[in-house]
Amino acid sequence: GAVVSQHPSRVICKSGTSVKIECRSLDFQATTMFWYRQFPKQSLMLMATSNEGSKATYEQGVEKDKFLINHASLTLSTLTVTSAHPEDSSFYICSARDLRGVRTDTQYFGPGTRLTVL
């Protein structure tokens, strides 16, 4: 149980285009999802917290107009990188918090999306 999927797993796009990444909780409902960015050989950096039905909360230094987050349902959150540039190339990971009884405090992670901007 507690499976989180991401789509696509890899995406290559041209500079200036927008890219949407989906994060889905497959077998549980998640009121809260999280978006992280991970640079090579580094730890995960939280970008934003996504709450179902409300605006996302962005971490300091993260441009909310560049990284649009929508959490329209209890099983789906999307991250859109607008007007992508090569410096946006990175590994993006989502996680979701399981509301079920036993481990409501644990985040479960998706497999990540590698974005390459040419």
Add this chain to the structure above:
Amino acid sequence: AQTVTQSQPEMSVQEAETVTLSCTYDTSESDYYLFWYKQPPSRQMILVIRQEAYKQQNATENRFSVNFQKAAKSFSLKISDSQLGDAAMYFCAYRSAGNEKLTFGTGTRLTIIP
């Protein structure tokens, strides 16, 4: 602000042996959770083990166990009978009970020697 420190960037262990990964954290909170996550080459983050701060008993999950020392703010991970599949980056993470955010350490890369 809470910080999580993993002082061992790399560790290696012989297959079937035991290895301990270190993690220390800094917090003024009394109620929190601690986690160890594993990130294999596939990059999928996998929960290894979790510990509630209010529980004195150390968590165990099969070959994985922790040594939680609350006063010392230490949370080490012991892997017994190491297997080739244990090779990965291991991240220690902290979460305050009143906050949903996870704070990660910088990770320890574990290599298993056949």
